[in-house]
Amino acid sequence: MSELYEKYAGDLRRARSEQRELRAAIPGFVAQLDDIEAEITYLLVREHRPETVLEIGSLHGWSTTWLLRALRDNGTGRLYTHDLVDKARANVPTDLADGRWTFVRGDARKTLANHRHKIDYLFVDAAHTRRFARWYVAELFPTVAPGVPVSVHDVFHSTRPWLFSEGRVVLSWLARRGIGYFTASRAASPALNRRLVELKASLRMDEQVHEGGHNPMLFFKMS
Numbered sequence: 001m002s003e004l005y006e007k008y009a010g011d012l013r014r015a016r017s018e019q020r021e022l023r024a025a026i027p028g029f030v031a032q033l034d035d036i037e038a039e040i041t042y043l044l045v046r047e048h049r050p051e052t053v054l055e056i057g058s059l060h061g062w063s064t065t066w067l068l069r070a071l072r073d074n075g076t077g078r079l080y081t082h083d084l085v086d087k088a089r090a091n092v093p094t095d096l097a098d099g100r101w102t103f104v105r106g107d108a109r110k111t112l113a114n115h116r117h118k119i120d121y122l123f124v125d126a127a128h129t130r131r132f133a134r135w136y137v138a139e140l141f142p143t144v145a146p147g148v149p150v151s152v153h154d155v156f157h158s159t160r161p162w163l164f165s166e167g168r169v170v171l172s173w174l175a176r177r178g179i180g181y182f183t184a185s186r187a188a189s190p191a192l193n194r195r196l197v198e199l200k201a202s203l204r205m206d207e208q209v210h211e212g213g214h215n216p217m218l219f220f221k222m223s
């Protein structure tokens with residue numbers, strides 16, 4: 001991950017400052033992704049150059065705008081966002097959205113039933129329940145090709161996901177298939193978290209964009 005921070009440092013610095021300005025300009029903007037996990041998401045999208053990114057769970061559009069900035073900086077790719085609530089559309093700047101973003105309102109379990117996307121990046125930050133996770137591991141994951149990067153938020157708030165959580169369902173699914181994963185979570189992966197905090201300081205990216213520091217996102221490659 002350090003190489004990607006270095007490789008895309010200039011663009012990432014710009015994306016960080018745009019995100020900071022966006023949030024400051026919109027009173028009451030609720031943003032969930034912490035900085036390191038949002039930046040890793042940005043970097044993975046830059047590196048993999050997906051044509052189709054699927055996002056489930058945008059809320060006010062924080063992860064959405066991070067993803068869209070990565071697609072803009074790639075100069076290619078489209079984002080499809082599914083959410084029960086239509087709050088992001090008011091916040092996503094037109095120049096980011098135009099020609100690049102489709103918002104679908106509704107329960108992803110219905111709006112994505114029999115979907116026809118060829119998913120090149122999957123981002124999940126929706127209902128953090130076992131039931132929801134059981135749906136997407138059973139119905140959505142099989143539609144994602146091997147090699148595609150996947151991220152799931154709110155898994156590692158502590159060293160292990162909570163017993164009755166979405167995270168446990170996903171980790172069991174990964175374990176059954178022998179699929180590895182990583183996280184930059186401060187609790188679950190403190191050494192990587194510290195390394196990235198230090199690297200960011202050396203790259204002049206230590207000013208916080210978002211105040212959270214847990215970075216509980218799980219990242220893996222479908223196989």
Ligand SMILES: C[S@@+](CC[C@H](N)C(=O)[O-])C[C@H]1O[C@@H](n2cnc3c(N)ncnc32)[C@H](O)[C@@H]1O
Binds near residue numbers: 031085106107127
């Ligand atoms: C934690 S928020 C997303 C935060 C956002 N990713 C961010 O970075 O700020 C979870 C979102 O998932 C949506 N959601 C929950 N269950 C859903 C479902 N079954 N289908 C679609 N969206 C759902 C909620 O409406 C909410 O906006």
